[in-house]
Amino acid sequence: MGRKIVVIGSGAAGMTAASAARETDNEAQVTLFTEEEHIAYSPCAIPFVLEGKIKDFPSIVMHDPDFYKKNRNILVRTETPVTSIDGDSKTLSLFDGEIVKYDSLILATGGKVFVPPIEGTNLPGVFPVRTISDGISIKEAMKDAKCAVVAGAGVIGLEMAIALKRAGLDVTVIEMFSQVIPRICDQDIAEMVKVYCESLGIRFILGTPIGSLCGENKISHVMAGDEKILCDMVIMATGVRANLDLPNSLGLDISPLGAVRVSATLQPYKRGRLVPSIYLAGDVISCESAAVPGPTMSQLGSTAVRQGRVAGINAAGGYATFPPVLSPWISQIGDMQIAGTGISSGLAAYYGLDVVSGHASGSTRARYYPGGKSLMVKLIADRETHRIIGAQMAGGEDLNGRINWISAAILKDVTAEEFVTSFENAYCPPTSMVKDVVNIAAEDLVKRWKN
Amino acid sequence: MGRKIVVIGSGAAGMTAASAARETDNEAQVTLFTEEEHIAYSPCAIPFVLEGKIKDFPSIVMHDPDFYKKNRNILVRTETPVTSIDGDSKTLSLFDGEIVKYDSLILATGGKVFVPPIEGTNLPGVFPVRTISDGISIKEAMKDAKCAVVAGAGVIGLEMAIALKRAGLDVTVIEMFSQVIPRICDQDIAEMVKVYCESLGIRFILGTPIGSLCGENKISHVMAGDEKILCDMVIMATGVRANLDLPNSLGLDISPLGAVRVSATLQPYKRGRLVPSIYLAGDVISCESAAVPGPTMSQLGSTAVRQGRVAGINAAGGYATFPPVLSPWISQIGDMQIAGTGISSGLAAYYGLDVVSGHASGSTRARYYPGGKSLMVKLIADRETHRIIGAQMAGGEDLNGRINWISAAILKDVTAEEFVTSFENAYCPPTSMVKDVVNIAAEDLVKRWKN
Numbered sequence: 073m074g075r076k077i078v079v080i081g082s083g084a085a086g087m088t089a090a091s092a093a094r095e096t097d098n099e100a101q102v103t104l105f106t107e108e109e110h111i112a113y114s115p116c117a118i119p120f121v122l123e124g125k126i127k128d129f130p131s132i133v134m135h136d137p138d139f140y141k142k143n144r145n146i147l148v149r150t151e152t153p154v155t156s157i158d159g160d161s162k163t164l165s166l167f168d169g170e171i172v173k174y175d176s177l178i179l180a181t182g183g184k185v186f187v188p189p190i191e192g193t194n195l196p197g198v199f200p201v202r203t204i205s206d207g208i209s210i211k212e213a214m215k216d217a218k219c220a221v222v223a224g225a226g227v228i229g230l231e232m233a234i235a236l237k238r239a240g241l242d243v244t245v246i247e248m249f250s251q252v253i254p255r256i257c258d259q260d261i262a263e264m265v266k267v268y269c270e271s272l273g274i275r276f277i278l279g280t281p282i283g284s285l286c287g288e289n290k291i292s293h294v295m296a297g298d299e300k301i302l303c304d305m306v307i308m309a310t311g312v313r314a315n316l317d318l319p320n321s322l323g324l325d326i327s328p329l330g331a332v333r334v335s336a337t338l339q340p341y342k343r344g345r346l347v348p349s350i351y352l353a354g355d356v357i358s359c360e361s362a363a364v365p366g367p368t369m370s371q372l373g374s375t376a377v378r379q380g381r382v383a384g385i386n387a388a389g390g391y392a393t394f395p396p397v398l399s400p401w402i403s404q405i406g407d408m409q410i411a412g413t414g415i416s417s418g419l420a421a422y423y424g425l426d427v428v429s430g431h432a433s434g435s436t437r438a439r440y441y442p443g444g445k446s447l448m449v450k451l452i453a454d455r456e457t458h459r460i461i462g463a464q465m466a467g468g469e470d471l472n473g474r475i476n477w478i479s480a481a482i483l484k485d486v487t488a489e490e491f492v493t494s495f496e497n498a499y500c501p502p503t504s505m506v507k508d509v510v511n512i513a514a515e516d517l518v519k520r521w522k523n
Numbered sequence: 524m525g526r527k528i529v530v531i532g533s534g535a536a537g538m539t540a541a542s543a544a545r546e547t548d549n550e551a552q553v554t555l556f557t558e559e560e561h562i563a564y565s566p567c568a569i570p571f572v573l574e575g576k577i578k579d580f581p582s583i584v585m586h587d588p589d590f591y592k593k594n595r596n597i598l599v600r601t602e603t604p605v606t607s608i609d610g611d612s613k614t615l616s617l618f619d620g621e622i623v624k625y626d627s628l629i630l631a632t633g634g635k636v637f638v639p640p641i642e643g644t645n646l647p648g649v650f651p652v653r654t655i656s657d658g659i660s661i662k663e664a665m666k667d668a669k670c671a672v673v674a675g676a677g678v679i680g681l682e683m684a685i686a687l688k689r690a691g692l693d694v695t696v697i698e699m700f701s702q703v704i705p706r707i708c709d710q711d712i713a714e715m716v717k718v719y720c721e722s723l724g725i726r727f728i729l730g731t732p733i734g735s736l737c738g739e740n741k742i743s744h745v746m747a748g749d750e751k752i753l754c755d756m757v758i759m760a761t762g763v764r765a766n767l768d769l770p771n772s773l774g775l776d777i778s779p780l781g782a783v784r785v786s787a788t789l790q791p792y793k794r795g796r797l798v799p800s801i802y803l804a805g806d807v808i809s810c811e812s813a814a815v816p817g818p819t820m821s822q823l824g825s826t827a828v829r830q831g832r833v834a835g836i837n838a839a840g841g842y843a844t845f846p847p848v849l850s851p852w853i854s855q856i857g858d859m860q861i862a863g864t865g866i867s868s869g870l871a872a873y874y875g876l877d878v879v880s881g882h883a884s885g886s887t888r889a890r891y892y893p894g895g896k897s898l899m900v901k902l903i904a905d906r907e908t909h910r911i912i913g914a915q916m917a918g919g920e921d922l923n924g925r926i927n928w929i930s931a932a933i934l935k936d937v938t939a940e941e942f943v944t945s946f947e948n949a950y951c952p953p954t955s956m957v958k959d960v961v962n963i964a965a966e967d968l969v970k971r972w973k974n
Contacts, residue, residue: 084957114889114952114957116951116952117889117892120892120953125892126891126892126893127891127893131891132952134890362945373950373957374947374948374949374950374957375947377957377958378947394944395944395945397947398947399947400948400949401949401950401951402949402950402951403951404951404953404954409953409954411949413947438565438568438583439585440578440582441568441571442576442577469921470920470923470924471924471954472921472924472925472954472959473922473923473924473925473926473927473928474924475924475949476924476928476948476949476959477924477927477928479947479949480931480932480935480937480946481931483945483946483947484931484935486935493843493844493845493846494813494846494934495927495930495931495934496825496826496829496848496849496850496851496927496930496934497851497923497927498825498853498922498923498926498927498930499567499824499852499853500567500852500854500855501565501568501583502571502576502860503853503855503860503922503923504853504923506535506565506824506825506828507828508923508927
């Protein structure tokens with residue numbers, strides 16, 4: 073009998089961890105428990121199904137439990153909540169009382185939508201956007217709804233606002249901060265996104281926390297400050313917090329950001345001492361930032377996959393470490409792409425960093441090549457060291473590779489001057505300008521120290 | 524009276540050098556001489572005008588001499604060949620006998636098409652693809668032509684083959700090497716490109732040097748080995764060599780690659796000693812490779828711009844250096860994009876490097892997101908050090924940022940393992956897979972040492 077590896081959670085982190093464990097130890101028994109019905113899908117895809125860009129929910133599910141059984145010899149038990157874990161006896165209890173033994177345990181229990189402590193959040197017609205089940209409920213509700221409120225103007229809130237607007241609903245987005253995408257995006261780039269959304273007819277109430285959710289048997293209106301907004305449905309896109317139920321039951325140390333603190337091998341601590349045989353991955357943990365010293369919440373599917381790999385390898389007796397992250401992110405808001413990496417100016421100020429920023433706008437193709445789309449790039453550098461520590465961009469196409477490119481520069485401690493001198497751009501008229509907009513933004517950045 | 528800065532050449536290197544000189548020294552007299560009629564355009568755009576993607580030739584010209592006079596106080600003298608330079612008296616002679624004095628001279632005389640020493644290259648109907656004038660002549664010839672031969676299956680040869688094919692001509696491409704894009708692309712990626720071109724009806728004769736060009740008063744056929752190919756026109760896409768007429772007249776040292784050898788400040792040498800007051804940029808020089816030690820020919824518009832900036836700053840009394848290059852390149856061949864960076868496996872073998880390579884194919888979007896295009900990525904690493912030293916890719920969209928991303932990794936000496944561990948990908952379903960194809964290729968690469 074091989075090593076017993078148990079994974080809890082069927083998101084990107086859990087599924088990847090199970091596969092990595094199998095790849096590392098061909099003899100192990102790998103079992104995955106999840107309370108969800110559907111596994112192996114990207115929650116990031118849900119708004120795009122609702123927008124009608126992706127055909128339906130079944131198409132976003134990559135594999136079913138049968139696939140994992142047959143192709144990877146991984147037993148996936150869906151709709152099977154784990155209720156408690158006993159770290160001393162290395163056992164866990166399922167909802168039905170069954171006791172399961174493990175040699176290595178991977179906790180990938182993810183996050184849950186943060187619901188602000190206000191009235192009415194349990195009313196019918198109020199939805200989180202986290203699982204396919206949520207998505208199916210929202211799709212059903214959209215059929216009869218005429219107006220919707222989105223609580224929270226982060227990336228998921230905006231994607232949902234677009235989906236609802238394109239389905240013909242009146243949409244109002246309510247955000248506590250005075251700009252959209254407040255946590256990771258600067259005011260100037262955020263304003264471009266807001267103006268674009270407004271051009272589609274989406275209404276924003278910024279700088280105003282959502283008040284109460286009201287209605288008799290179903291949501292009928294929302295209060296934002298003194299304003300009453302009638303609505304048939306509310307989307308709670310108010311952020312995600314680590315799901316700490318099981319970690320807390322184990323007494324694991326929690327980082328200042330409210331997620332499980334882990335070592336580079338993704339092992340937890342208990343009163344400062346490393347806990348053996350347990351590994352964590354995904355939204356349940358905080359990790360180290362590669363842009364500034366200290367912990368950060370990544371909360372990205374791409375990060376979950378990379379952490380799942382490390383947790384899976386280590387749980388199976390291999391060795392891998394998870395390095396500090398920049399958490400590059402991207403979103404498609406209607407016809408606009410927005411992306412960012414490292415830290416925003418706002419976050420830099422929070423950390424007491426004095427920054428300078430360079431901007432450029434241009435086209436994704438040579439100016440005379442038809443079909444090029446406009447692109448705005450902002451680079452943020454530390455004023456003292458000139459090191460690039462963040463970037464954001466907004467435009468019509470091809471942002472993904474560009475934001476990864478800048479992430480590579482940040483990761484390798486590149487200064488504004490080194491970017492200008494050494495970072496080359498591949499060029500042909502159909503695919504970029506001879507100097508890419510990113511290069512021009514770097515040139516603008518360097519000038520900021522001269523003036 | 525300010526410093527007299529003279530630039531020779533109106534390509535990307537020359538125009539950028541003139542502008543950078545002006546920006547560095549506001550008091551200088553900046554004069555640019557060119558034998559061309561048109562200035563400030565990208566020769567890379569010519570095939571796309573002929574393909575009908577770009578409206579016409581005037582639209583690829585960014586600025587005219589009047590713009591430079593009025594906006595940058597730069598005097599541009601077109602159709603004014605410089606016939607000789609006297610480095611001792613710091614003067615140059617124009618074609619009409621006029622003598623011009625300079626304090627600093629920037630040579631950006633570019634390259635010329637290498638015409639193989641075969642019969643018939645002067646026949647009417649045989650065209651290089653270097654200037655707008657060439658482009659206009661080709662466009663005129665295409666009106667009556669039914670079949671064309673393209674000599675050389677490099678990037679420009681293939682772009683021209685597509686343009687001619689889409690205009691309805693029968694097209695045969697003749698290439699001395701046994702694959703397309705032989706200098707910078709590996710056989711496997713090159714084969715994908717060839718198969719795509721063949722699917723459009725383009726015919727290839729590989730492994731066969733072009734023989735003689737034949738005809739009475741005009742080209743009528745080409746010999747390739749024993750085969751006679753009837754044609755109404757021939758495109759000479761047989762490569763570019765540095766234009767050494769003026770450098771040779773000055774006795775400047777030539778690098779083993781047949782271009783002017785320069786310092787990091789882009790100054791030339793004469794019998795091993797640095798020559799003051801002269802700077803060079805663009806296709807006329809060789810530079811250092813950042814992938815392997817030694818000289819390399821970059822021959823890219825994007826490189827010319829970056830060198831022009833350095834030459835212009837230095838010629839105007841500033842200080843800048845030009846670092847080693849990876850020369851990332853990209854092309855749009857019909858509906859296929861191909862790109863590369865660093866060195867190919869073939870070139871690595873030439874340098875005596877033992878390499879391993881990793882491959883991955885996937886989509887430019889989540890697999891279930893409509894409109895995604897297939898993408899093949901190849902990463903090449905040094906077997907001994909595991910350092911990534913090259914990459915190539917072929918696919919339908921969004922290659923530009925991806926190849927710049929890998930270039931950043933190569934530039935910063937990143938190993939295959941570090942790429943897997945630390946290089947993050949921004950993800951959302953409309954713009955990439957949760958693991959980008961580049962990340963998957965890196966994972967494949969790492970496995971090559973295990974097997």
